[in-house]
Amino acid sequence: MVDAGTWRSIKDETTAQKVTLVAVSKKKPVSDIKELYELGERNFGENYVQELAEKQPLLPADIHWHYIGHLQSNKVKYIAGFVHLIHAVDSFKLLQEINKQASKHNRVIDVLLQLHVAEEETKHGLDNKKLVELMDMHEAQKAEMPNVRICGVMGMATFTDDMEQVRKEFRQIKNMFTFVKDSYFITKDYFNICSMGMSGDYKIAIEEGSTMVRIGSSIFGER
Numbered sequence: 001m002v003d004a005g006t007w008r009s010i011k012d013e014t015t016a017q018k019v020t021l022v023a024v025s026k027k028k029p030v031s032d033i034k035e036l037y038e039l040g041e042r043n044f045g046e047n048y049v050q051e052l053a054e055k056q057p058l059l060p061a062d063i064h065w066h067y068i069g070h071l072q073s074n075k076v077k078y079i080a081g082f083v084h085l086i087h088a089v090d091s092f093k094l095l096q097e098i099n100k101q102a103s104k105h106n107r108v109i110d111v112l113l114q115l116h117v118a119e120e121e122t123k124h125g126l127d128n129k130k131l132v133e134l135m136d137m138h139e140a141q142k143a144e145m146p147n148v149r150i151c152g153v154m155g156m157a158t159f160t161d162d163m164e165q166v167r168k169e170f171r172q173i174k175n176m177f178t179f180v181k182d183s184y185f186i187t188k189d190y191f192n193i194c195s196m197g198m199s200g201d202y203k204i205a206i207e208e209g210s211t212m213v214r215i216g217s218s219i220f221g222e223r
């Protein structure tokens, strides 16, 4: 069930702060997405390739689909024809595969690099060293990858009640974002997305410089 009031207030709040809201609809039915679409939402986020590939043809074509989950290289082909932004690139191999599949559709696919700052072992993503390695490889081979654009970073904070730790981790993500933006000239023109903040911590994320928040349960209810 869509909480229209909460969506409207988060939408107003994020719009006022020039932050993009992505409504995370994973595990929610097409009818819920339609309901929010009718209210005016156009950015939706999904975590599972099969689920997204099934929902997309049933919904309006002007929806911007954000793929926010962990993506395996062999599944890129199922979403390459329509995905708007892939949030969780964590290897050069995946970047190459996205470029390859995007070229088959004559598209340029925008992506974010997923950073790992949280304490949990289970969260995917690049640490400082791997981030630099990936960016160096990309810089060296950019001419061969015209169908993929690195537009920023995405990160998640540790799942904890300690909001000072959450704030510290968001600050770390933002610092890594700024480092890449300042260090790699080739991406300067479009490297401007810092995707961080979910239902429980998006206000802190915005205070720490988020430009895109991904919010599911506050809008669609518990999963």
Ligand SMILES: *Cc1c(COP(=O)(O)O)cnc(C)c1O
Residues within 6 Å of the ligand: 024, 026, 047, 068, 069, 197, 198, 199, 200, 214, 215, 216, 217, 218
């Ligand atoms: C599920 C999910 C969200 C949304 O989480 P909520 O707590 O429901 O707002 C955001 N980002 C990612 C990567 C997710 O997997």
